[in-house]
Amino acid sequence: MKKYILTALIVIVAVIFVVIKYWDHITNPWTRNGQVMASVVQITPRVTGPIVELPIRSNQFVMAGDLLFKIDPRTYEVSLAKARANLDATGYDLISLEEQIKSAKASLDEARANVEKVNTSLKQAESQLYTDKREYERQKVLLPKGSTSQKQVDRSRTAYEVSEQNYEGAKASLTKAKASVRQAEASLAKARANLGQVGEDNAKLRTAIANLQQAELNLEFTEVRAPVDGFVTNLLLRKGSNAAANHAALALVDVNSYWIDAYFKETSVGKIM
Structure with missing residues (x-):
């Protein structure tokens, strides 16, 4: 009898232990399948x-x-020094190009003023030619009538020929002056193209600044x-x-x-x- 009672007690204790462990597993779950990650x-x-x-x-x-x-860092220090020198050189080049633009503008203004001056001279020469031609024609009409002398006719013819030469010279000078204007305009356009955008938006300046910034970053890296x-x-x-x-x-x-x-x-x- 005592043997059966002892066996029953052991079974009951075992069941209670299993129930407790199962309840603990249900209420406080855990696992062996875990890893600490980072x-x-x-x-x-x-x-x-x-x-x-x-x-x-x-x-x-x-x-x-x-x-x-x-x-x-030595290689990158040298590259940084080169980038700084290049930025300085670019700045000087831009100043030089701006001066070239100013000079080209002055030359263009001078050429245009010369065109006006030569054009005025041409008009004066044309007027003088017209006057001398009429006088020469008049002297030729008066000569047969005895109202003038051959010497006066020759003098008026010479004046007419000189006026004609002056007129042709003035026309040639005007053509040359206009060509100078076109050349000055081309020089100004070329100087502006070489400079590009003025100020901080200038492509050459932006490139030089970007190269300097890249060199600074490379040294920092x-x-x-x-x-x-x-x-x-x-x-x-x-x-x-x-x-x-x-x-x-x-x-x-x-x-x-x-x-x-x-x-x-x-x-x-x-x-x-």
């Missing part, structure tokens, strides 16, 4: 060159902004700093080795990005605290 930030240099400073080691903790490694707080991993560099642009050199495990991936039954999700 974001990994790949550190990729923006420029190429040999490593001259490497103050970190694998698994070292670094703060955002800490120097991870430094690429030899020789110092590679941590973008986040984290642990160094996958460190592939050594001091003196060559860092290649756009190729990952190491990685940082972001300490502010940890999360847990775990497997739970869908019916248990609501009970997870």
Whole structure:
């Protein structure tokens, strides 16, 4: 009898234990299928060159902004100096081109004024030619009548011929003056085309400024700093080795990005605290 009672007690205790464990599993779900995860930030240099400073080691903790490694800056310092010199030279070239435009404008104004002057001379020569021609014609009519002398006729003919030469010379001068205006206009157009847009919108100036900014950025990129707080991993560099642009050199495990991936039954999700 005692044997059956003991067996029954053991069974009851076992059942109670199973019920308790099952209830605990239902009300406090857990799993062995879980992983702690974190974001990994790949550190990729923006420029190429040999490593001259490497103050970190694998698994070292670094703060955002800490120097991870430094690429030899000398090449990029030279490029920056060249970009600055090029910007200065571009500025001087633009000043020179602006002076050329002013000179071309002055030459054009002078050529146009000369056209007006020559045109006036042409009108005067034309008027004088008309007068001398009429006088010559008049003298020729008067000669047979004895109202003038041959000497006077010859004199009027000479005056007419001189006026005719002056008129032809004035026409040639006007043609030449107009050609000078066209040449001055072409020179002004060429000077304006060489200069381009005036001021900050000038293409040559914008290009020189952009090259300078790029050179400044490239020099800044020789110092590679941590973008986040984290642990160094996958460190592939050594001091003196060559860092290649756009190729990952190491990685940082972001300490502010940890999360847990775990497997739970869908019916248990609501009970997870």
